[in-house]
Amino acid sequence: MCLSTVYMDSGEQQTEIMKDVARIQAEGRGFWLxxxxxxxxxxxxxxxxxxxxxxxxxxxxxxGSH
Structure with missing residues (x-):
């Protein structure tokens, strides 16, 4: 099984959003985890x-700025 950890990069730091993510689905301006x-x-x-x-x-x- 291939699970991932999702992080958010604000430009200044990376913050963990969710562990053990099995599926990511794009919708609108973001993603369902x-x-x-x-x-x-x-x-x-x-x-x-x-x-x-x-x-x-x-x-x-x-x-945010990148």
Whole structure:
């Protein structure tokens, strides 16, 4: 099983948003994150990095500077 941790990059720091993410679905200006237990969370942002080998996904905060 390949699970990921999702982080939000605000330009100054990276903050962990959710662990054990099994599914990511794009919608509008962001993404629905679903963990292995069925919990979900919506976050606005754009994709900055996806690293499937190391199991992490970094989003860039919408409206922030990059």
């Amino acid at each position: 679903y963990d292995m237990f069925g919990d979900k969370q919506y976050v606005e942002g754009t994709i900055e990095t996806v690293n499937l080998m190391d199991g992490y996904f970094v989003l860039h905060r919408a409206g």
